[in-house]
Amino acid sequence: MQLDHATIVTGDLDTARRFFVDIAGLTEGARPPFSVDGYWLYLNGRPALHLIAATAPATSGRAAPRIDRLAFRMESAAEWQVLLGRLDAAGVGYQSAQVPQMGVHPAERQLFVALAPGVVIEFVTASPHAQP
Template sequence: MQLDHATIVTGDPDTARRFFVDIAGLTEGARPPFSVDGHWLYLNGRPALHLIAATAPAVSGPAAPRIDHLAFRLETAAEWQALLGRLDPAGVGYQSARVPQMGVHPAEQQLFVALAPGVVIEFVIALHHAQP
């Protein structure tokens, strides 16, 4: 079993699309003609992220269900440097964290971007690839 896709419902799907295409490096692709606006964003040739325009006003509450974050794993130092090369000039803020080595799992570097209230995007890579 594998993750098929994630869906984010947002009042501003175009801004989210720009982030995921211009910063995260996904590509916009074909999408069926649904009755609500949105975008399908592709990763490695597959539609991995669906952005859908919210059709109702946001409701807040202490127990409102939400997606905590989406995580994208980068595999090479070149991918990591390219990501940083897009984040910084675009003025996109982020927080970084390190995950220490745990048994056979190597240490990792993480970047967290607050895309919108309640929507966090994580980028993660093996620490040795994140070192300049």
């Protein structure tokens, strides 16, 4: 398993994108056609930072930026199945989602585990690895 990416939810996507591209040196790259606006920023050829538009405003009328989650990539079907077994054995609930196919890149499967309010861990793998 390896750290896959971090996600930042913000009400000011363009400012965040400019900072991470112009200052931090990441590059903007391809992103699947999700229903919410955002950017995928790449580091060494991999999407390392996901910026997502905040959909709920903070009480001050402006969306509060936050680091939304950490994501871990599982490279093999066996590793994915072990994870599912551990989650089930521990009685840990999760939500599953499908990342749409993007060009030649295959669709992926995601699992989201809420550890506590506001603390989410994501696991992601290529969709063929997620098949029973």
